[in-house]
Amino acid sequence: MARIKLKYVNQFANPDRADKRLRYYFRKRGHKAIPLPGTPGSEEFMAAYAMALAASSDAKIEIGEKKTSPGTIDALCVSYYRSAEWLALAEDTRDARRRLVEKFRAKHGTKRVHLIEEAHLVKIMNDIASLSSRRSWLKAIKHLLQHAVPTMRKNNPAANIAQVRLPKSKGHWTWTDDQIATYRTHWKLGTKQRLVFEFALETVSRRGEVVGFGPQHCYVGSEGERRIRIERTHGSGDVDIPMSDALAAAIDAMPVPTAINGIVPLTFLHTERGKMRSKKALGNDFAEWVKLAGLPDQCRLHGLKKGGMRRGAEAGLTSHELMGQSGHKSLAEVERYTKAANQRKLADSGAAKLRAAAAKGPKLITDQRGREESANAAYTNIETQLHKQGSK
Incomplete structure (x- = not known):
């Protein structure tokens, strides 16, 4: 065994x-x-x-901790990594933020925290070429220096630096129905390429959720329906949703997992050694799978999340129903993901509802003869009322 x-x-x-x-x-x-x-x-x-x-x-001893001098940026970083604020961050957020903080620490670790001024930070930030990198750096350093208040200094020197504004962008491309059909035609059931696609689309999941997906997340509900539990990342709430027929078919068509070097893989996607795939590797692989299917480069894995939300909106799901599926905690996030919902379909659906409501109300008069008949009926009604009053 x-x-x-x-x-x-x-x-x-x-x-x-x-x-x-x-x-x-x-x-x-x-x-x-x-x-x-x-x-x-x-x-x-x-x-x-x-x-x-x-x-x-999270509880490990930081490198060089015993050699740090009190009041320095080195000491601040050590304290920050042990703070409740840091431990409350998602693992992906901590990894990204730590890289930025450590680069800052490597250059300025021995400097005194109370001597840092806003002008120093602005100069460092302006030397960063990419606007998106500037934005990420400023956000990370703001949180780091806020941790120094009030023990190492009275205020946060980065607090008043305006956030970097990025050019307006529509973000990741939202997959169309034709592109979804093209990918399914190329990658058949029984391939990991198809399984990744169906899971990301039907459960509107991110890369980190796709690589962690395994048999232990699937179960049969009380009414006999197949369901999935998904631990959402990036602050979204965990969800428990029905499994679609398309995803069920993709899972059932996969080969039965076998032990690799004595280890049974716990995820549907794994390396040749049975370990879980990394998010970065999956993103790169998926870009290649899209290319082999004859689709444009703009069709990325995260775009399937937007495509799934779009399909839900076009199918008539309410914002709260979409939140129950995606795990988003605000209506604003749902609206951001469903901007690409087919406006023509939604307009047609709205017009149909208006026609149905109008059919139940007073009949509209649309021609001249109808207007004349309506006017004569109203005149006759007035004559009848006057006659009744005169006879009293």
Whole structure:
């Protein structure tokens, strides 16, 4: 029987116990051992393992921590990485922000925090060529320096620097129905290319959610319907949604997963060694799959999320129904993703509703004869009323 091998997980069997049951612990050098419930691969086990892994990575000793001088940017970074604000960030956000903070720290780590002025920051920012890179840098440094208030300085020198404005853009291309059909025609059921496509489109998921998708997220509901639980990233809420027929067919057509070097892959997408694919690698691979299908380069993986939201809007789903599917926490985000909904279809749908409402109300008079008949009927009605009043 194949075993699931997970980093930092050790198993123990106590021969003196009657049940002889294996027990599992998360053990990482420099950290206290954490007991893990259930068995490897089970939902409760993997949830506990993920929490232990996240806690151990955030609690690690920073490089050079013992050599940092109090009051310096080095010391500020060490403190910031241990703050509640930092730990509350999504893992992807922390990774991106840490890269920017560490570049800033490498050049200015020994400088005193209380001596930093707004002009210094503006000069550093203006030396960054890309506007989008400037914007990301300023956001990261603002949060870093805000952590210095009020322990290292009285105010945040970056607080009044205006955010960098980027040129207006429509963002990622929204897939059209024709492009969706073209991709499906080229990549048949039973291929990972088709599975990635169906999952991203039908569940409006990002790359990070696609690479983590595995059999453990699928289950059968109380009424016998197939469903999916998805842990959303980037601040969106987790969702529990019905599985579409197209996605069910793509999953069922995939080969049965087998052990690789004694490890059973926990995700539908994995490397040759059985490990989960990286988001960057998936994005690059998908761009190549699109090209092989004869589609333009603008058809990217994130565009499928927008395409799925567009299809939902055109099918008549309300904004709240779309939120239940996507996990967005605000109507503004839903509206941003559904801007590409086919305006002609929506206009036709609205006109049909107006026609149906008009059919239930007073009949409209559309010709001259009808107007004359209506006027004569009104005159006759007035004559009748006057006659009744005169006879009293």
